[in-house]
Amino acid sequence: TWLMRMQSSQRSTYRTLGNIPGPSSHSWLKGNFMKFFDRHGEIFQQDVALNYGPIVRLEGRCGRKILYVSDPKALHTMLIKEENVYEATDAFFASRRLIFGECLLATAGEHHRRQRKILNPVFSVSHMRHMLPIFYNVIFKLREVVRTKVEAGKSNIDVLEWTGRAALELIGQGGLGYSFDPLAADTETRNEYGDALKALNANLMQVEIFIRYADVLIELGPRRFRRFVTDIFPHPHLQRVKDVIDTMDEKSRAIFREKETALENGDKAVLHQVGEGKDIMSVFIKANNAASEQDRLPENELIAQMSLLLSAATDTTSNTLSRILYLLAEHRELQSKLREEILESDAGSGNISYDELNKLPLLDAVCRETLRRYPPVTNLVRAPRKDSVLPLSEPICGVDGTMMKEVAIPKGTELLIGTFGCNVNKALWGEDSLEWKPERWLSPLPRAVTEASIPGVYSNLMSFMGGKRACIGFKFSEMEMKVVLSVMLSNFTFELTDKPIEWNIGVVWYPTIGRHSDLPQLLLKVGLYKA
Numbered sequence: 001t002w003l004m005r006m007q008s009s010q011r012s013t014y015r016t017l018g019n020i021p022g023p024s025s026h027s028w029l030k031g032n033f034m035k036f037f038d039r040h041g042e043i044f045q046q047d048v049a050l051n052y053g054p055i056v057r058l059e060g061r062c063g064r065k066i067l068y069v070s071d072p073k074a075l076h077t078m079l080i081k082e083e084n085v086y087e088a089t090d091a092f093f094a095s096r097r098l099i100f101g102e103c104l105l106a107t108a109g110e111h112h113r114r115q116r117k118i119l120n121p122v123f124s125v126s127h128m129r130h131m132l133p134i135f136y137n138v139i140f141k142l143r144e145v146v147r148t149k150v151e152a153g154k155s156n157i158d159v160l161e162w163t164g165r166a167a168l169e170l171i172g173q174g175g176l177g178y179s180f181d182p183l184a185a186d187t188e189t190r191n192e193y194g195d196a197l198k199a200l201n202a203n204l205m206q207v208e209i210f211i212r213y214a215d216v217l218i219e220l221g222p223r224r225f226r227r228f229v230t231d232i233f234p235h236p237h238l239q240r241v242k243d244v245i246d247t248m249d250e251k252s253r254a255i256f257r258e259k260e261t262a263l264e265n266g267d268k269a270v271l272h273q274v275g276e277g278k279d280i281m282s283v284f285i286k287a288n289n290a291a292s293e294q295d296r297l298p299e300n301e302l303i304a305q306m307s308l309l310l311s312a313a314t315d316t317t318s319n320t321l322s323r324i325l326y327l328l329a330e331h332r333e334l335q336s337k338l339r340e341e342i343l344e345s346d347a348g349s350g351n352i353s354y355d356e357l358n359k360l361p362l363l364d365a366v367c368r369e370t371l372r373r374y375p376p377v378t379n380l381v382r383a384p385r386k387d388s389v390l391p392l393s394e395p396i397c398g399v400d401g402t403m404m405k406e407v408a409i410p411k412g413t414e415l416l417i418g419t420f421g422c423n424v425n426k427a428l429w430g431e432d433s434l435e436w437k438p439e440r441w442l443s444p445l446p447r448a449v450t451e452a453s454i455p456g457v458y459s460n461l462m463s464f465m466g467g468k469r470a471c472i473g474f475k476f477s478e479m480e481m482k483v484v485l486s487v488m489l490s491n492f493t494f495e496l497t498d499k500p501i502e503w504n505i506g507v508v509w510y511p512t513i514g515r516h517s518d519l520p521q522l523l524l525k526v527g528l529y530k531a
C-alpha cells in the first residue's frame with residue numbers, strides 16, 4: 001500500500017504539470033522542447049515567454065514535462081529562498097567540468113561558495129576603478145584599428161569582429177594580465193583564440209544531445225578510453241568543441257605558469273607585465289596564497305577559472321555591444337543624442353572617472369534597455385533536488401479551468417529560467433514591453449517592477465541572473481560596454497547596410513548575415529564622425 005500511495009501521489013503531481021498551459025506538441029516521442037534550443041528558435045522562445053502565462057509547460061522526450069518559469073515570485077524561490085534545492089542539473093555540472101575543469105560553473109554548495117569568496121573582491125567596484133585606465137588604453141588602440149580601415153575606404157565593417165577582439169583583449173589584460181592581441185592598426189589578423197571561443201559558443205548548442213547526458217558519459221570507462229572514443233567519433237561539431245577545449249586548456253596553463261613565475265620573482269617583475277599586477281589573476285593568485293589553508297584553491301581550479309573567465313567574458317559582452325550598435329544604427333536620432341551626451345562629458349577621451357562614466361544617463365539607459373529586451377543568455381536550466389513547491393505572484397488558470405496559486409514540482413523536473421519572459425512581462429513593464437525604448441529608464445520605473453522582488457542581481461532584470469550563481473562579471477561587462485561605446489561613438493557613425501542580419505540562439509545569442517551563414521558576423525556601415 002505504501003508503494004501504491006507513492007505511485008498515486010506521483011501520478012497526481014504529473015497531472016498537475018500536465019495541467020499547466022503550454023504550446024502544443026506533435027510528437028510524444030520527441031516533444032517540442034528542442035525548438036527552444038534551436039538556433040532559429042526566436043519565435044518559439046517569444047511564444048513561450050508571452051502567450052501562456054508566467055509558468056509554461058513544454059514537452060520533453062517521451063512525455064516528460066519541462067517548465068519555463070518567468071514568474072518573479074517563483075524565480076525568487078528558485079534563486080534566493082531555496083537556492084540549494086533548485087540547482088543546475090548534474091548533466092550541466094558534468095559538461096562544464098569537461099569543458100573548463102573544476103570552475104565556478106562545475107561546482108555546487110560549499111565548494112562553489114569557497115571559489116566565489118576568493119574571486120568576488122576582484123570584481124568589486126573598487127577594483128573596477130583601478131582597471132578603468134587599462135580599459136581605455138585597449139580601446140584607444142582599437143579606435144585606431146577601426147579608423148585605419150575607414151580611412152582606407154572600407155566602410156562596411158564587421159563590428160562583431162572588433163567588439164570580439166576588444167572583449168578578448170580586455171579580459172586578457174584586465175582579467176589575466178596577458179595580452180592576446182597587439183591591436184596594431186596594420187594587422188588584419190583574426191585572433192585564433194578569439195575565433196576558437198566564438199566557435200565554442202555556436203558549436204555547443206549543436207552538441208546539446210551530448211551535454212544532456214554528460215553526467216552519464218563522464219562515467220564511461222577511464223579517461224583515456226573516453227578521449228579515444230571522442231577522437232574517433234564522426235561528429236564535426238563535437239570535434240570542433242574538443243579542439244577548442246584543448247586550445248583553451250593549453251593557453252590557460254601557459255598563462256598561469258607565466259603569472260606564477262612573475263609573482264615568484266617579486267612585485268617588480270609583475271609591474272612590468274601587462275596589467276601591472278592589477279589584473280584579476282594576479283590579485284586572485286595573491287589572495288589565494290594569503291588565504292587560510294581550508295579556503296585556498298588548488299592549482300587546477302585556478303586554471304579552470306581562467307578558462308571559464310575567458311569564455312564567460314568574451315561573447316557575452318561583445319555580442320551585447322554588437323546588438324547595441326545594431327540598434328543604434330536602426331535608431332539614428334538616438335545615436336546622435338547619445339553621442340552628444342558622450343562628447344559633452346568627454347568620456348570618449350578617457351577624461352572621466354568610473355563613477356561619472358557610470359552615471360551618464362542615456363548611456364546607462366541604452367545598456368539597460370538592450371539587456372532587458374535582448375538578454376544574451378536565455379538557456380538556463382535548473383532542477384529541484386527534492387519534491388518542491390513553487391509559489392506564484394498571481395494565480396494561473398490550468399488547462400482544465402482550475403486556478404493554481406502554487407505548483408508542486410517533482411524532484412528532477414527540468415526548469416528553464418524565463419530570463420526573457422520576466423524582462424518583457426507586460427504586467428510589470430507595461431503594454432510596450434517588447435519595444436526597445438531606452439527612455440523608459442530616464443524616469444522612475446513602474447511600481448509593479450520595483451515591488452515584484454525580481455531576484456536579478458542587476459536592475460530588476462534577469463539578464464545576469466540572481467542569487468549565489470549570478471554573473472560575477474556584470475560590473476566588468478558594464479564598464480566595458482560604456483568605455484567602448486564612449487570611444488567609438490565619439491569617433492564614428494554607424495548605419496545599417498543592405499545585408500540582412502539574423503540573430504541566432506547559441507549559449508549566447510549571436511548575429512549572422514542571413515539565416516544560413518555559420519559565421520558569427522555583424523556588418524555595419526561605419527563612417528568617421530566629424531563634429
Ligand code: HEM
Binds near residue numbers: 171
Ligand atoms: C553582457 C554580458 C554578460 C551576460 C549577459 C552574462 C550573463 C551571465 C549569466 C546569465 C550567468 C549565469 C550562468 C549559469 O548559471 O549557468 C553568468 C555567470 C557567470 N558570468 Fe557572466 N555574463 C556577462 C558577462 C560576464 C563577464 C564580463 C564576466 C567576467 C569578467 C562573466 C563571468 C561570469 C562567471 C565567472 C559566471 C559563473 C558564476 C558562478 O557560477 O558563480 N560574465 N553570466
